[in-house]
Structure formats: C-alpha cells, structure tokens
Amino acid sequence: MLNIRYEKTTNPKPLPEKDNPLKFGTIFTDHMFAMNYEEGKGWFDPRVVPYQKISLEPSAMVFHYGQEMFEGLKAYKTDDGRTLLFRPNKNIERANRTNRRICIPEIDEEDFLQAIKAVVKMDEAWIPTKPGTSLYIRPFIIATDEFLGVRPSSTYLFMIILSPVGAYYPEGLNPVKIWIEDEYVRAVRGGIGEAKTGGNYVASLAAQMKAHEEGYSQVLWLDGVERKYIEEVGAMNIFFKINGTVVTPKLNGSILPGVTRDSVINLCKHWGLSVEERRISVDELLEAAKDGSLEEVWGTGTAAVISPVGHLRFEDTVLQIKDGGIGEISQKLYDTVTGIQLGRIEDPFGWTVEVQ
C-alpha cells in the first residue's frame, strides 16, 4: 500500500473542447503520478503532482543506453458516470516482465494499480465520453543515473501520465493498408521483442517511413531468423480468419503479448470459434488470399482496439482482403470489446476494474 502524497495544481488547464475531434497522444491532463527508485532504498516518494517537466542531467542513462519501459492502457467513463479500467493487471504483469528483461527493478503489482487509480481519479474529469474516445494511461520508467558506461542504472523515475484520446489511426474503424516488411527486422528471439521498451520502436521507424511513402499506414513484421513467419504490426498484434478458423501468431519471445490479443482470443473462443495460436508463414497467407480462404484480417491493440485490415502488400503482391471493407468478426469484436470497456454490455470475464 503506497502512502501517496498529493499536490493539486493551482493552475488547471481547460478541458479539451467537446466538439473538437481528439487526436492521439497530444494533450495531457493536469496531474501525473511519479515515484523514484534508489538502490538499497527501493521505490519511494509516491506522489500525484501537477503535470510538469522532468529535469535530468545530460548524462542521465536513459538518454544514452535506452533503459526505459512503458505501458499503455485506457480508462473509460460509463453512461452512469463510473470510471472503468480495462484489465489493468495484465498491463502491470507485462510491465514487470519488461522490467525483468531490461534489468529495471519491479514494482509491486498492488502498488502499481493503486498508482494508476490515484492519478486517474484525480483527473477523472478529463475522461472524454464521445464514441471512440477514452483516457489513455501511459506508465513509464526511465533510468536516471548520471553515468556513461553500459550497465543497469541504480536509480529510476516511474511516472504515469494521462492523455484524452480519439482514434489512434486517422482511419478510425475504416480498414488500414498494411505493408509486409522484407528488409528491416524489428526483433528476434533472444532479443527484447516481447518487452515494451523504446528499442523495439526505434527499430521500426525506417520501415514505417518506407511503408508510408508507398501509401501504407502500418508495417507487418516477419521473424528475424527465417524472415518468413508473421510476427505483429508496429503497435498491434495481428489476426487472420482463414477458412473459418481464427489464426494468430503464437507468442514466441519476439512479439509483444498484447492485452487486446488475449481478450480477442478469449472472446472468439467464448463465441465458439476455433482459434489457433501458431506460426503462420507469409506464403501460407498469400496462398490463402489467392484461393479465397483468407476471409478477414485485423489488428488488435489498446490504442486502436480493433483495426480491420483491408489491404496487405508483400513485395510486388497486393492482397485486397475481401471487398476491402470492415469484416464481420472485426466489427463484432470492436463492438464487444468497446461495449465491455464502456460498461454497456455484460463483462463475462470480469475484465473491467472500477476506479472508486
């Protein structure tokens, strides 16, 4: 149980205007959570304070050696005014998995949840309510030792910032076009691919720029060893419906274990669909597209929730998925997941957690 210190802003910002469509990740609320770590002392000084700048020495290790981790989850306002988090414990578990992989000290799971609730509660008024909007929650940890040389830091800063957001992709629920990358590699088994750390994202930028130039909004990565098995999209896991079966790459150590991925697998099984977590080669995909058995493709992620995929391109082959529109399962998943998140439909799995 954290003994959180509170300092309220004396200078609140205006809430975003209700009629302006919210972008993703550009506006931040009035407060943030912060907590420090020192070797020997552990995590200390948990606090909810006004949103403010971080001041670090230029030698702070985070600027040089990439020892940083983050998470992403969302809070929703229900029609009857309650505030719900969606499966926060999955993010917290994953955060500690990332921490272990990159040698950052873990945070007690209950303390972590308490921290999220504390800052979300403080800025509850910032949770937007228009369809497709929510409050994005960004916990992150950075290495703060003032030291040049490669080793884990002995001091860290943990923060949680909040951003009222709209759709992650400008397309919204409209199908996106995805580029299957055959030159650059994001991650490889034995590496940091399953951790949520900056190094995986910086590795993805060049391919993303290439895809954008070709008119594609996201990159679908192949494995780094054989460069033939499907991994995941820049910020989403990927699903295919092939011949009636829902197929998604299995967790192999180089892809992020998505919370939305897990939710979608559970929902599909709950609906009686057959679901396979296994290796899928790009050849299998091209074949399935050719013979018509590739019925639907969608990405899953906290930011985009469900993102139908209308086109895939691999080298010179362009695949249009069915009519390029929103597939039936994608739509049903989107409606169900967001329905649960907003407390509008039954939550059979107990996924939502109320902030009181």
Add this chain to the structure above:
Amino acid sequence: MLNIRYEKTTNPKPLPEKDNPLKFGTIFTDHMFAMNYEEGKGWFDPRVVPYQKISLEPSAMVFHYGQEMFEGLKAYKTDDGRTLLFRPNKNIERANRTNRRICIPEIDEEDFLQAIKAVVKMDEAWIPTKPGTSLYIRPFIIATDEFLGVRPSSTYLFMIILSPVGAYYPEGLNPVKIWIEDEYVRAVRGGIGEAKTGGNYVASLAAQMKAHEEGYSQVLWLDGVERKYIEEVGAMNIFFKINGTVVTPKLNGSILPGVTRDSVINLCKHWGLSVEERRISVDELLEAAKDGSLEEVWGTGTAAVISPVGHLRFEDTVLQIKDGGIGEISQKLYDTVTGIQLGRIEDPFGWTVEVQ
C-alpha cells in the same frame, strides 16, 4: 559553418584532483555544446553553454520510443600541450549513418567537427594527462516531440558533453574474462545493430548481468540468426590471432563498425600481418583453442582502446588464451594507438586532428 553562441560558466567546478585515479564516465566538465532541430527550420541555435540539466516534458518521445543516438571519441593532451582528436571524422560519418537508420536528421559533417572542437577547446583544461587517461567526448541526439505514438520526432536536441576518464574496465590493460552468450541476442541483420543507439545497449544488460554473476566482465555476442557466428563484445569489436593471421568478424549489418577496429586493421596490415574480415564460428574458435592455433584475443573500442582477453567461456567450456597474460600484438597495438593519440609517435595515416 556554425555561428556558435558562447556562454561561459560563472561557477566553474574544481578540476579533478591529479592524484585520484579517474573512473569512467562519472565527472563532467564545465560546458557543453547544444543545438536544436525543428522540422522546416533545420538545426539551429548552436551554443557552448554551462553544463546544465535538460528539462523535458514527460511526453518527450525519447522517454518512450528510444529515438536517441550517441557517439564516443576522445581528446588527448600531447607533451607539448597540443590537443588532439583521434579520427573524429569516422565518428561523425558513423553518427550520420546511425541518424539515417533511426530517422534522425543528419548533421553537416563540418558543423559537427566544429561543434566538437568548440566545446573541447572551451574545456581544454579538463583534459587529463596521466597515462591511460583522456577526455571522453559524448555527442548525442534525443527526440523531443511531446507526443505519444510511434513515428519519428519532428524536433531534436543535439548535445556534446565531456568527461575526463581513466580506464573503462577496472582491469585496465590486464586481460579481461569474456562470456560467450548463447541465450540472449543483441542484434540481428535487418535490425539496428550497426547503429549506435540505446536499444542495442538495453538489449545487452540481462546477459551482462548473467556474465558478471559468473565472474566474467563482458559478453561476446553471437549472431541472431544461426547463433553460431561471433559478432562483437558489449562495447568493443573483437579480434583473434589464429595461426599467425589476424581475424575479425566482417561488418555484416548487425555489429558496430568500430573506429578502433578500423584503426587496428590498418595498423596490422601496415605491419605486414595478414588480416581477414570474415565470419568466424564459435566452433572454429573452440577448435583453434584446442589445437593451440588460437594465439591471441583482444577487444577494440574507444573507451578501452585495446583490451586483451585472457579467458573465454562458452557454455561449459572455459578457454584460457595462452598463459592468460597480455599478448604481444595487443601490447604493440595498445602502445601504437595510444602513442599516435598522444602525438608521441609518427602518425602515418594522418589520424589525429588538432584542436586549435
């Protein structure tokens, strides 16, 4: 040509005491160089200012997506009081190669060199002169957009900080023990391994901790695809003398093209040694150790210059290299490279650049 603005510190720190042995990367000088970038405007406001904290929004992209790069080179004081840089243009070229790979705007090479010279000149008095010491120069760039979402930043901060340093490894020129890693992977072809960016270093921490626990000071990485070919050490390239021939892994896209590596290759060739840049499997190495043809092993890097390797361990096999002492070529390379760096011996390649 940069129009550099100068602001001198009014509060100079005491120089490190001459008799205290310098550690690596813990003390910083009185000034730093800084310059900003904005899309549409380019790099602007080049300045040499007092060493000071950086103040960033918690949403600054560098804290989340790892878009950061760095370089490392050194300045030396000659016996007649001149200040020399060692092959700065190689670092500057590599910096721009890193920049291209991770979508950071390039910096004009002449401007870059001018910036290094300007700040080194300002803090020239900080260059230590004891044997084995030097002024370590750390240029780095961080992404500063206040934005959550994966894309290249549109604003950056470029800085150069300076640190008077002693030996990088506590061992100094004494042979280090190196652990050949068979579980974790640092980088893979198609990834960011040849770029000098934080993501590669964070990926190395867990293996480094494991090696430390076993009494080894550094990790030698294998390739990410077959996990069988030698790549490089945590912060050094690696060389072997096998049967009279100097062998080093060829630049394959996943290892850093070291400046010291290049210098060592040139020196060895200059001395008439046969040098091969090629793939070397761990099996070949074990064989060579067994039949006695593995004559010498050393690492090369700006921080350590030349670091003789006395022991290698791969899984359950421990290899002692010859008598575990400093090899003949290692010693000659160390003497020659540092001799050139300090302006004490002839510089046949024109590697040193004077700061005037």
